[in-house]
Amino acid sequence: MSLVFKPEETFRGDYTYRNSDAAILRFPFPFPEDRYMYSVNIEPHVRSGPTDAFCRPFDIDEHYIAECRDRALTLEQDPGRCQVLPHMMTAQWDTLELLMENMAADYPEQFSLTKEGDVFGSRWTWINRPLGIEQQFIFGDPDTLPCEPFEYITRQAQGDFAICDQREDNLYLDAGMITSQADWSLEFNVGMNFMEWHGPVPLAHQAGVFERALKYLLMLRLGQPVRRLNWTMSINPRLDTSPESYPAWGPDRASVTVENAGGKVHLRVELQTLWRLPRSNAILFPIRCFLISIEELARVPKWGKRLHRVLSSLPPELAEYKGLTRYLPATLAWLAPLDDGAELATGTGPDITELAPV
Amino acid sequence: MMQSQIVSRPRYRELAAEDTAGAHLLIVEGDTLAPGQMAALAAAFAPVADRLQTWLVSAPATALALGKVRKLQTVDEAAAALDALQEGFGIADRLYLQGTEPFMWSLATVAGRAGLSASQIRMQHAGSLKRRVWCTHCHQTTENVTTNIATCAGCGRELLVRDHFSRRLGAFMGVMVDAEVPGEVPQREEVFP
Amino acid sequence: MIGETLELTVVAVDDIAPSLRHVRLAAADGGQLPPAAAGANIQLRLQGEARTWRNAYSLISQPGRRDEYEIIVRRVPESRGGSAFVHEVLKPGDRLVASWPGNLFAPQRTARHHLMIAGGIGITPFLSYVADFAHNGTSHALHVCCRESETGTFAPWLQACGDLNYYWDADGHRLDIPALLAQQPAGTHLYVCGPAALNDEVIQAAADAGWPASHVHCEHFGAALSGGTPFTAFLSRSGIEVEVGESESLLEAIERIGATAPCLCRGGACGVCVTGVLEGEPEHRDHYLGAAEREGGQLIMPCVSRARSARLVLDL
Structure with missing residues (x-):
């Protein structure tokens, strides 16, 4: 896939973010069936999947440059969106190595990594052409980078990243670069264990989902990453829907009407992957966020109809937890005319290879 | 409201001395002591009395305590005293805390910085259910909150006090209650008396 | 990767x-x-x-x-x-x-001090620990119990060790475990890897001294005895019967006939191979199942455990 970046698009202010036809068709649509409920929907993160967005360990798309810029803006206003507890330095280097190796291997036109050795103390050279960066540094020596290694590499990647330290048969959220989150606060959650940071999620605890997921993740193996999808909705293509900036984006929720819902209401899908890190034995948790307006989404007929059905049958607790309650009626009213009630094939793929012109 | 479905919420239980060979430090928020409670603690800690220090914070002058007793005026004074412990903590030591949540977590945080692990700290809630509330927007904390909605001491926003709790901050999360529709603030009620 | x-x-x-x-x-x-x-x-x-x-x-x-x-x-x-x-x-x-490498005995990154006790060949995981701690500048001490003649054997891997102590079975040279464990600062993590007797002694001494269990770590290595009296295992789902010989484990016997069984540590520690028992009485040798699960008799870790009865029927 050749990458044509759209460096000027924005995720705030005038919100010029849009998806190309190709970006719509590769969207990781999360609903295989007409109803949605929590499950331990974890599968191996292999180089294949229902759309192209699943096919590389760390996906990069047309929004790469714009997203990196939006992250930099958020960090400028609130440096606390990147937090790393002191015992996580080895895991920081693990993350940098994993990202650089995979980005360079999958996108050789954009990135390159040259190593004079593999162990700590070796000289490495990193080139990021889209962002115009060339950096020589000593692997394992944070003083040879402009900032700590985790912040350095995640400023050059799409999606949020958390690192979990594994101890006492639990996972602790001990590092994060979180600037495009679905309404959770890194500053508040940093240092929490797996059960604590999932505390506010309704229904799933009672179903035992987190106990099973934790048990599974504790045994996660090096070389065998896994993935799952999570979803919510956002008003406007806004990456920074943090609780910190809720006063700025909260009012948007009250601005949705049946007329403007198609362009304003966005499905927000997180392709979450989990990686055992080699030197630290920690777990890297990349949360790659994909945004699509329901107008764009509905250009895939199957997806527009299915979204209508999922949202119609969503348990009210979940709608409330995801913050949809206020604008759900307008969204459903916008989607309803597109849904003819026809039976839809199971699965998340678009089932078409080309979009009809608008 | 001590019981909650939100599992980030700590659970507290009645204090009992763990008979380890290390030193035992019991810190009690004195003005939360109900009649007879000190006697109950004395019975609970009798097995380790020879290795026990009791710190009474803001206690009535008449309060009796077990072991080597030290009296302190405020939680800040107690925190400073913990911080200043010359010899530091040993791996077999235990810290026991009794009082309101803000009191206990203020001290637990200091002890954690001194190297004590969570598994060496025991807590029993006593007294008011008042909360320390951390504002997600300005990151300041507001003390002594007893209502479901509180005015942030930092930015003045009206905050909905959630059950989500951070041990690191010793505080509950507060989120602007009328961000979506300014002025739409529900009735304020005393729910953490 | x-x-x-x-x-x-x-x-x-x-x-x-x-x-x-x-x-x-x-x-x-x-x-x-x-x-x-x-x-x-x-x-x-x-x-x-x-x-x-x-x-x-x-x-x-x-x-x-x-x-x-x-x-x-x-x-x-x-x-x-x-x-x-x-x-x-x-x-x-x-x-x-x-x-690919797995890890069931990773050092605790939050530790302020790492206290390692090795017995014999149980020193092997600590050789990589020492290299890690030396690079990160983390406080550590290694106490090795071995034969007097073997005190130099691992020297090439231990040059960076900050605090290295050897003990052997002679008066004045034995490790006094309670004394070592009595005076350790908060934030210390204790690791032991050696023969079962040493592991048990260290774990018990730490518990007696009041160490929180969260700060005591043990790797059960190697000679976890997996052999014993031969018995028959019947895999109920695949309908296959297999004879488990005296020098092979139940898991090895299952693999020998071509059945696939999930596993990771092959030492009874990780829990990955846990299998349902439908009939027969297991002889538990693992470190994973809790007391209630052992008594229940409905689960077995085939990598190390065997049978008291002549025949086991497995949900496999």
């Missing part, structure tokens, strides 16, 4: 003591190996003439090294055969299939 198995070539074998063989392994295709953490192990498939062994060995190479893995294999007198194979048959140039 995605994969499950590695093709390795034996680069060199040398005997560093009468019963200890040092083996160096590289990727068979000449490429890079996955990096591994302190405390990691790999599972080697050792293909003998009549049978196959799958044994897990701690990596003693410098953490993160990607050109070579190193292991040290002790020849166990009552060996199930894997260690004898390494000592008698394995030679440079041989090919081996191995798992």
Whole structure:
């Protein structure tokens, strides 16, 4: 896939973010069936999947440059969106190595990594052409980078990243670069264990989902990453829907009407992957966020109809937890005319290879 | 409201001395002591009395305590005293805390910085259910909150006090209650008396 | 960095003591190996003439090294055969299939001080620990119980160790475990790896002294006895019956007939191979199942556990 970046698009202010036809068709649509409920929907993160967005360990798309810029803006206003507890330095280097190796291997036109050795103390050279960066540094020596290694590499990647330290048969959220989150606060959650940071999620605890997921993740193996999808909705293509900036984006929720819902209401899908890190034995948790307006989404007929059905049958607790309650009626009213009630094939793929012109 | 479905919420239980060979430090928020409670603690800690220090914070002058007793005026004074412990903590030591949540977590945080692990700290809630509330927007904390909605001491926003709790901050999360529709603030009620 | 198995070539074998063989392994295709953490192990498939062994060995190479893995294999007198194979048959140039590194004994990154106690060949995971701590400048101490003649054997891997102490079985040279454990500061994590008797003694002494269990870590290695009286296992789902011989584990017998069983540590620690028991009485030898689960008799860890009854019916 050749990458044509759209460096000027924005995720705030005038919100010029849009998806190309190709970006719509590769969207990781999360609903295989007409109803949605929590499950331990974890599968191996292999180089294949229902759309192209699943096919590389760390996906990069047309929004790469714009997203990196939006992250930099958020960090400028609130440096606390990147937090790393002191015992996580080895895991920081693990993350940098994993990202650089995979980005360079999958996108050789954009990135390159040259190593004079593999162990700590070796000289490495990193080139990021889209962002115009060339950096020589000593692997394992944070003083040879402009900032700590985790912040350095995640400023050059799409999606949020958390690192979990594994101890006492639990996972602790001990590092994060979180600037495009679905309404959770890194500053508040940093240092929490797996059960604590999932505390506010309704229904799933009672179903035992987190106990099973934790048990599974504790045994996660090096070389065998896994993935799952999570979803919510956002008003406007806004990456920074943090609780910190809720006063700025909260009012948007009250601005949705049946007329403007198609362009304003966005499905927000997180392709979450989990990686055992080699030197630290920690777990890297990349949360790659994909945004699509329901107008764009509905250009895939199957997806527009299915979204209508999922949202119609969503348990009210979940709608409330995801913050949809206020604008759900307008969204459903916008989607309803597109849904003819026809039976839809199971699965998340678009089932078409080309979009009809608008 | 001590019981909650939100599992980030700590659970507290009645204090009992763990008979380890290390030193035992019991810190009690004195003005939360109900009649007879000190006697109950004395019975609970009798097995380790020879290795026990009791710190009474803001206690009535008449309060009796077990072991080597030290009296302190405020939680800040107690925190400073913990911080200043010359010899530091040993791996077999235990810290026991009794009082309101803000009191206990203020001290637990200091002890954690001194190297004590969570598994060496025991807590029993006593007294008011008042909360320390951390504002997600300005990151300041507001003390002594007893209502479901509180005015942030930092930015003045009206905050909905959630059950989500951070041990690191010793505080509950507060989120602007009328961000979506300014002025739409529900009735304020005393729910953490 | 995605994969499950590695093709390795034996680069060199040398005997560093009468019963200890040092083996160096590289990727068979000449490429890079996955990096591994302190405390990691790999599972080697050792293909003998009549049978196959799958044994897990701690990596003693410098953490993160990607050109070579190193292991040290002790020849166990009552060996199930894997260690004898390494000592008698394995030679440079041989090919081996191995798992990607796993880690069930990683150091605790939050520790302020790492206190390690090794018994005999149980020192192997600590060789990579020491390299990690030395690089990170983390406070640590290693206490090694071994034969007096073996105190120099591991020196090449311990040059960076900040606080190294040897003990052996002679008056004035034995490790006083309670005394060592009595005076440790808060934030210390204790690790023990050695024969079962040493592990048990250290764990008990730590509990007696009031150490929180969260700060005490143990790796049960190697000679977890998996052999014993032969018995029959019936795999109810596949309808296959298998005879479990006296020198093979239940898991090995299941694998021998071509059935696939999930597993990781092959030492009764990780819980991955846990299997339902439909009939018969298990003889539990693992470190994973809780007391209630053992008494319930409905679960078994086939990598180490066997049968008290002549026949077990498994939900497999």
